[in-house]
Amino acid sequence: MAEVTLKDVTKIYDGDVLAVEQAGFQIPDESFTVLVGPSGCGKSTILRMIAGLEEITEGDIYIDDERINDIPPKDRDIAMVFQNYALYPHMTVYKNMAFGLKLRKYPKAEIEQRVKEAAEILSISHLLNRKPKHLSGGERQRVAVGRAIVRHPKVFLFDEPLSNLDAKLRVQMRMEISRLHNRLDATIVYVTHDQVEAMTMGDQIVVLNEGKIQQIADPGTLYHKPANQFVGGFIGTPPMNFIETNIVNNGGNPMLGFETFKVELNDQLQSALAKLSGDSVTLGIRPEDIHAGENGVSHSKSQLASYGENRVETHVELVEPLGNHALLYLRTGKNSFVAQSDLVNMPQHNAQITVNFNMDKAHLFHPETGERL
Ligand SMILES: Nc1ncnc2c1ncn2[C@@H]1O[C@H](COP(=O)(O)OP(=O)(O)OP(=O)(O)O)[C@@H](O)[C@H]1O
Numbered sequence: 436m437a438e439v440t441l442k443d444v445t446k447i448y449d450g451d452v453l454a455v456e457q458a459g460f461q462i463p464d465e466s467f468t469v470l471v472g473p474s475g476c477g478k479s480t481i482l483r484m485i486a487g488l489e490e491i492t493e494g495d496i497y498i499d500d501e502r503i504n505d506i507p508p509k510d511r512d513i514a515m516v517f518q519n520y521a522l523y524p525h526m527t528v529y530k531n532m533a534f535g536l537k538l539r540k541y542p543k544a545e546i547e548q549r550v551k552e553a554a555e556i557l558s559i560s561h562l563l564n565r566k567p568k569h570l571s572g573g574e575r576q577r578v579a580v581g582r583a584i585v586r587h588p589k590v591f592l593f594d595e596p597l598s599n600l601d602a603k604l605r606v607q608m609r610m611e612i613s614r615l616h617n618r619l620d621a622t623i624v625y626v627t628h629d630q631v632e633a634m635t636m637g638d639q640i641v642v643l644n645e646g647k648i649q650q651i652a653d654p655g656t657l658y659h660k661p662a663n664q665f666v667g668g669f670i671g672t673p674p675m676n677f678i679e680t681n682i683v684n685n686g687g688n689p690m691l692g693f694e695t696f697k698v699e700l701n702d703q704l705q706s707a708l709a710k711l712s713g714d715s716v717t718l719g720i721r722p723e724d725i726h727a728g729e730n731g732v733s734h735s736k737s738q739l740a741s742y743g744e745n746r747v748e749t750h751v752e753l754v755e756p757l758g759n760h761a762l763l764y765l766r767t768g769k770n771s772f773v774a775q776s777d778l779v780n781m782p783q784h785n786a787q788i789t790v791n792f793n794m795d796k797a798h799l800f801h802p803e804t805g806e807r808l
Pocket residue numbers: 448449452453454472473474475476477478479480481628
């Protein structure tokens with residue numbers, strides 16, 4: 436298997452569409468690296484440049500120590516699985532999987548052995564004589580993955596391979612691809628716009644927006660230490676709340692004020708404020724870190740005490756029960772945000788409740804650049 440390195444890779448289409456801007460990162464050997472970001476952020480373009488299907492405008496791509504910019508796709512030892520994994524409809528599953536090897540003139544016995552082995556890994560041995568139209572969506576997807584596996588490539592590239600499947604099947608295939616990764620010890624680069632897929636599958640996640648890398652990290656770091664407001668808002672459902680606040684002085688201690696409320700800052704957040712010159716800052720807080728307390732108490736008295744003065748009076752605009760918890764859409768003045776509540780203490784629509792901000796879990800972002808402070 437292999438390591439892939441991108442050095443300052445830029446892609447400009449048709450002279451003026453800047454699709455990828457100076458992307459530099461390493462895909463470690465045997466890692467499961469996910470490229471994630473909204474539609475049009477350049478994910479497929481990066482994958483296609485690695486595969487050799489798209490020319491690199493500037494920069495270099497290496498597999499291990501070899502620069503591959505000028506190596507034709509068929510000689511790169513990379514296998515790609517696309518979203519529209521068109522199988523050949525007139526060929527059986529066996530022939531679909533064997534086709535690429537046949538083109539490359541592998542001996543018949545070797546082809547047979549590889550197809551059988553891949554079919555077994557994917558649990559499709561019993562389907563080898565069927566044609567694609569007699570397969571379910573998930574089975575077809577497995578055949579498409581099988582076509583890649585038989586090649587024993589150095590690197591697997593997956594471009595949104597699950598987006599044509601229904602939600603349940605997607606979850607199942609997600610697990611299967613993760614299992615496949617463990618079994619093959621393969622280097623996998625996986626593209627998705629679905630942050631849940633990224634978080635559950637990737638050991639390294641590259642977050643992209645508008646052609647630029649926003650952050651490269653493991654799932655835990657992305658969630659708990661987003662590098663900027665974009666990553667904070669993109670990772671996690673429902674997304675992080677952002678509230679524009681003013682820094683107010685409370686007898687020497689800075690606090691954050693928004694409208695009629697003030698919230699306290701711990702030492703760490705106070706020292707983060709030193710990086711600012713102005714007096715406004717964006718507060719980021721996830722719904723699960725805003726607790727419906729007091730008149731809807733879901734937390735013990737001592738827990739509430741530890742939130743200090745960080746309580747906010749709000750109006751409940753909407754309650755969304757979700758089985759094991761509820762989401763509360765709250766408003767205070769012009770600010771609205773989402774909080775999480777357990778079902779027992781779930782307030783009613785239109786109620787006035789006090790919520791507590793767990794400021795130990797809060798994030799501060801620069802009001803103009805969106806960078807984490
Ligand atoms: N062949 C092309 N010619 C011109 N512009 C292109 C071409 N392919 C892609 N683009 C543009 O480059 C940008 C990145 O496209 P890309 O396909 O890499 O996005 P993506 O992140 O894969 O999006 P999606 O999630 O929708 O698949 C987009 O603005 C797109 O319109």
